[in-house]
Amino acid sequence: MSGAASGARVPEHTILVKGAWPSASDSGTPLPEDGRWAGGSYQNDYFGLTLRFSARWQAGLEGPPPSDSGAYTLAQIVPAERFRAGKAGHLLITAQDIFFTATRANSPLELVNFTSEHLDRSVYRVEEAPRQTLLGQRPFVRFGYQSAVAAMHWTILATEIRCHIIEFVFVSTRPQSMADLLQSMDSITLPAAAPEHDGTDGAAQPLCIRDYASAEHLLERVEPVLTEPHLNSIPVRIIIDAQGEIRHIHLLRAFADQARAITDALRQWRFKPYVMDGRPVEVETGIVFGLRARAPASSGS
Amino acid sequence: MTKLRIVLYVAWLIVPGSLLAQTDPGVRGGAINGQAGATATGPLPLASVSGGQPQGVLQFFENGLARFQEVETVGNSANVGLGPRFNMNQCSACHAQPAVGGSGAATNPQFAAIANGIVDGSTNSMPSFITAHGPTREARFPFFTNSSGTPITSSPNGGVETIFTVSGLAGAAGCTLAQPAFALAIANNNIIYRIPTPVFGAGLVENLDDSTLLANQAAQAGNTFGIAGTFNHSGNDGTIARFGWKAQNKSLLMFAGEAYNVEMGITNELFPNERPLPGEDLAAGLAAGCLNLAGVGYPEDATNFEVTPSSNQATQNAQVPGDIVMFAEFMRLSMPPLPATSSGPGGASAFTAGQSLFKTIGCAACHTPTINSTQASAVTASLSKAAVNAFSDFEIHDMGTGLADNVAQGSAGGNQFRTAPLWGAGQRIFFLHDGRTTNLLTAIRAHASSGSEANDVIENFNELTAAQQQDILDFLRSL
Numbered sequence: 001m002s003g004a005a006s007g008a009r010v011p012e013h014t015i016l017v018k019g020a021w022p023s024a025s026d027s028g029t030p031l032p033e034d035g036r037w038a039g040g041s042y043q044n045d046y047f048g049l050t051l052r053f054s055a056r057w058q059a060g061l062e063g064p065p066p067s068d069s070g071a072y073t074l075a076q077i078v079p080a081e082r083f084r085a086g087k088a089g090h091l092l093i094t095a096q097d098i099f100f101t102a103t104r105a106n107s108p109l110e111l112v113n114f115t116s117e118h119l120d121r122s123v124y125r126v127e128e129a130p131r132q133t134l135l136g137q138r139p140f141v142r143f144g145y146q147s148a149v150a151a152m153h154w155t156i157l158a159t160e161i162r163c164h165i166i167e168f169v170f171v172s173t174r175p176q177s178m179a180d181l182l183q184s185m186d187s188i189t190l191p192a193a194a195p196e197h198d199g200t201d202g203a204a205q206p207l208c209i210r211d212y213a214s215a216e217h218l219l220e221r222v223e224p225v226l227t228e229p230h231l232n233s234i235p236v237r238i239i240i241d242a243q244g245e246i247r248h249i250h251l252l253r254a255f256a257d258q259a260r261a262i263t264d265a266l267r268q269w270r271f272k273p274y275v276m277d278g279r280p281v282e283v284e285t286g287i288v289f290g291l292r293a294r295a296p297a298s299s300g301s
Numbered sequence: 302m303t304k305l306r307i308v309l310y311v312a313w314l315i316v317p318g319s320l321l322a323q324t325d326p327g328v329r330g331g332a333i334n335g336q337a338g339a340t341a342t343g344p345l346p347l348a349s350v351s352g353g354q355p356q357g358v359l360q361f362f363e364n365g366l367a368r369f370q371e372v373e374t375v376g377n378s379a380n381v382g383l384g385p386r387f388n389m390n391q392c393s394a395c396h397a398q399p400a401v402g403g404s405g406a407a408t409n410p411q412f413a414a415i416a417n418g419i420v421d422g423s424t425n426s427m428p429s430f431i432t433a434h435g436p437t438r439e440a441r442f443p444f445f446t447n448s449s450g451t452p453i454t455s456s457p458n459g460g461v462e463t464i465f466t467v468s469g470l471a472g473a474a475g476c477t478l479a480q481p482a483f484a485l486a487i488a489n490n491n492i493i494y495r496i497p498t499p500v501f502g503a504g505l506v507e508n509l510d511d512s513t514l515l516a517n518q519a520a521q522a523g524n525t526f527g528i529a530g531t532f533n534h535s536g537n538d539g540t541i542a543r544f545g546w547k548a549q550n551k552s553l554l555m556f557a558g559e560a561y562n563v564e565m566g567i568t569n570e571l572f573p574n575e576r577p578l579p580g581e582d583l584a585a586g587l588a589a590g591c592l593n594l595a596g597v598g599y600p601e602d603a604t605n606f607e608v609t610p611s612s613n614q615a616t617q618n619a620q621v622p623g624d625i626v627m628f629a630e631f632m633r634l635s636m637p638p639l640p641a642t643s644s645g646p647g648g649a650s651a652f653t654a655g656q657s658l659f660k661t662i663g664c665a666a667c668h669t670p671t672i673n674s675t676q677a678s679a680v681t682a683s684l685s686k687a688a689v690n691a692f693s694d695f696e697i698h699d700m701g702t703g704l705a706d707n708v709a710q711g712s713a714g715g716n717q718f719r720t721a722p723l724w725g726a727g728q729r730i731f732f733l734h735d736g737r738t739t740n741l742l743t744a745i746r747a748h749a750s751s752g753s754e755a756n757d758v759i760e761n762f763n764e765l766t767a768a769q770q771q772d773i774l775d776f777l778r779s780l
Contacts, residue, residue: 010444010452010490013702015752017443017457019714020531061749061756064699067529069522076527076756087764092757094527102522115523123661147661149654150765156525169525169757173764231534232712253531255712291534 020232022065023259025249029239032095032164033066035074042075047095047161048191056080056180060090066252068233070100070286074166089172089181095164098210099286100235100252106210108141108158111165115156116143123147128155135159138190153178161191163208163237163284205284206239207274212285217271219244224265224289230255234290236262242280244271254290262289323770325741326646329727329778333399334501335639342370342393344400344501345636347683354682357615358634364619365631369393370401371624373565375594376472382601384467384566385476385575385591388439390419392560392628395437395497399728402635403499405437407730414465421469428464428483430494436736438494439564440464442486443707443715445580450482452491459708460579461563462492467594475590481578493706495546496736499725500553502637503544505689506722507553508675511541514695517672521694526663526757530696530720533711542711543695546734548719549710557628561602568600569625575599634681637690638725638780645727645779647772655776658769663758667720668692692723692780703750706734716752727778741774 030045041052063073072095079088105111128144143156172178239248273280333339373383397406415422444452466478486492535551544550558571608620643649678684697717705716732744749759
C-alpha cells in the first residue's frame with residue numbers, strides 16, 4: 001500500500017492496494033525482476049543479460065510480479081506496430097528459480113522435460129524433442145512443438161543463469177518469422193557460461209544452493225513473528241556473505257507486515273561460512289515462510 | 302462493363318471483410334443452461350437429486366429454490382428483516398440470467414426499485430451506475446476518505462457500500478439514513494463494481510478437496526505462457542477458498558449468510574448483527590431507530606422450531622432450517638450448465654476447433670476445462686467423484702492494471718482475481734467482475750494490460766486469424 005494521501009482523484013490504472021508483493025532489504029542489489037528497456041534493448045543486471053533487437057521489434061506489455069513459486073516474466077517482445085499486420089510472432093522471456101519451483105526442476109533439461117511431459121498431446125505435436133545444444137559457447141536446451149489447429153509453432157531455448165532457468169519462448173504462426181525471431185538471439189549478450197552452481201557464473205556471482213538454510217549450516221536462527229494470518233506462502237531469496245551473514249533479502253511475495261517481520265528476523269541469522277577451494281564464498285538460497293510450500297510435483301527427469 | 306466490375310470489386314472488399322471480422326454471437330438461445338426442461342424460474346437440480354437420492358433431497362432443493370426467490374420486506378409481509386441498508390430485496394433479483402441462480406439480467410431490477418416501491422424515492426435516489434439495461438451491481442469504495450470526501454490512498458476500505466436504505470418505507474419510520482456519497486466517489490474515481498457470479502454447479506466446486514486443486518496447479522507449473530497463480534485461503538481454517546470474484550469465500554453456507562446480511566440486510570445465524578457501512582462502523586454504528594425494524598428480534602433469519610405439519614415428511618423437514626441453509630442447499634444441489642456441443646453458434650465444428658484453440662493458445666492454463674474429481678459426497682450421488690467442467694483453476698491471478706480494482710480480500714490483492722469459471726458463459730449477458738462489457742471479445746482483450754499474467758496468451762489470441770478467433774467466441778457461447 002503506497003504511502004501519502006493522494007490528490008482528490010484516485011489515479012486510474014494504478015495498483016495501489018497490493019497483496020503479497022515483491023520487496024528487498026536494499027535497493028542497491030539487482031533483483032531478477034528489475035530488467036529495464038532502453039534504446040531498443042533489454043538489460044537485466046541480476047542475470048547480466050543484454051538483448052538488443054532490430055527496429056522490427058519492441059517491448060510488449062510488462063509481466064506480473066514474481067510468483068510465489070519463483071516464476072518471473074522478464075520481458076515480452078512483440079513486432080513493432082507497423083509490422084503487426086504480418087503476424088510476425090513474438091517472444092516471451094521467463095525465469096524460473098531453482099529454489100521455489102513447483103516443478104522441482106534443478107536444470108534446464110529437467111524443466112523442459114517437465115513441460116514436455118505435461119504438454120497436452122490432444123492439441124500439440126512435438127516437433128523437436130528436448131535436446132542439449134550450444135549457442136555461442138553456452139549450453140542450451142532446445143524444444144519445439146506445434147499446434148495444427150492454430151498453425152502455431154513454439155520453440156523454447158532454455159539455459160541456466162545464476163540460480164534460475166531462463167527460457168526464451170518463441171511463438172509464431174509462420175516458420176519464416178520464427179527464423180527471424182531466432183536470429184534475434186544473435187544479439188543477446190549473456191554472462192559467460194560456467195559449470196553448474198560453482199559460484200562463479202558471470203562476474204563473481206554467489207554460489208546457488210537449494211535448501212541451504214538448514215540446521216547443519218546455521219549457527220543462529222530467529223523465527224519471524226508473523227502476527228496477521230495472511231495464509232500465503234512467502235518465498236524469500238537471500239544472499240549470505242562470506243562471513244555467514246545475510247547481506248541481501250529479496251521477498252518475492254510478502255505482505256508489508258510480513259516483509260518487516262521476516263527481514264528483522266533474518267538480520268539476526270548467522271551461517272557457518274561456506275568454504276570452497278579453501279576460501280569462504282557467498283551463497284544464494286531460498287527459504288519459504290508462512291504457509292508451507294505445497295508438496296512438490298515429481299520432477300521432469 | 303468496366304465500371305460494373307469496379308463496383309463489384311469494391312463491394313467484395315467491404316462485405317466479406319466485415320463478415321470475416323470476428324464477433325461475439327451473443328447470448329445463445331435454446332435450452333436454458335443447455336438443459337432440456339429447465340425454465341427461467343425452474344433451473345434443474347443434479348441428476349441424483351431429481352432421482353430422489355437420498356430420499357427427501359429433492360424437497361430440499363425445491364424449498365431452497367423457492368426461498369431464493371422470496372421477496373423480503375422491512376416488516377409487513379411473510380418475509381421480513383430487509384435493511385436497514387440493502388442492495389436488493391431478493392436473491393433471484395440479482396441472480397437471474399438465464400435462470401434463477403444465474404448472473405444479472407438484461408433489465409436491471411435495481412433500476413426499477415423506486416418505481417416498484419422497494420425503495421422510497423423521496424429518501425433514496427438512483428445512483429448513475431445503476432441503469433435500466435446495464436449490469437446489476439454492488440459497489441465498493443477502495444479507499445476511506447477524509448472529512449471533505451477526498452480518498453486517502455494509504456487507507457484501504459474495500460467494503461460493500463450498500464446502495465439503498467429503508468428510510469421512508471412502511472415500518473421504517475424512525476430510521477433516517479443517507480445513501481453513500483456515490484456521486485462524489487465517482488468524481489474521485491473511488492468506486493468499483495461487482496456483478497453477480499452464477500451459482501449453478503456450485504456444489505461440485507465446494508466438494509473439490511484442496512489436494513485436487515493443488516494437483517491441478519502443479520500440473521500447470523511448467524507452462525510456457527508465463528502463468529503462475531496462487532490460492533486464496535479461508536481465514537477460519539486455512540483451506541483454499543473458492544467463491545466470489547477473488548475466491549474470497551470458503552463455502553456456500555458462508556456466502557449465503559454473508560449475502561443475506563450484506564446484499565439484503567437480513568441478519569442470520571452466521572452474521573447475526575445488522576451491517577452498517579464500513580465508514581459507519583468506524584464511528585457509532587447504526588442508530589437505534591434503524592435496529593429491529595421487523596420487530597422479530599435477532600437474528601431475523603433463524604432455524605424454524607415450529608413448522609407447518611405436512612403429510613410429506615421431507616417437505617416438512619425442509620421447512621425447519623433457516624433461509625441461509627436452504628439457499629445453500631439450492632445452490633449446492635443445482636446442476637451445472639451443460640455445453641451445447643453441436644447446437645451452439647458455429648455448430649459442432651466450431652465447438653471442436655474453438656475448444657482446441659482455447660487450449661492451444663493458453664486460455665486453459667488458467668481456465669482449466671475439467672478438474673477431476675470431487676470427493677465422495679455425503680449429500681447426493683451426483684456430487685461424488687464427479688468431474689468439474691467449470692473452466693477454472695480456482696486460483697487467483699495477477700490481472701494487470703487494466704482489471705485491478707484496488708480491493709483486497711483475504712490474501713488477494715487489488716490486482717488479483719479468481720479465474721472466472723466459464724461454464725454457462727454462453728447465456729451470460731455481462732462479463733468481467735464489474736460487468737463492463739457484454740462482448741466476449743472485449744472481455745478477452747481486457748485480460749491484457751501491464752502486469753497481467755495473461756499477456757502472452759492474449760498475444761497468442763491476437764496472432765490467430767479472424768476465423769480462428771470466431772471459433773473461440775462460438776465455443777465460449779456454446780458453454
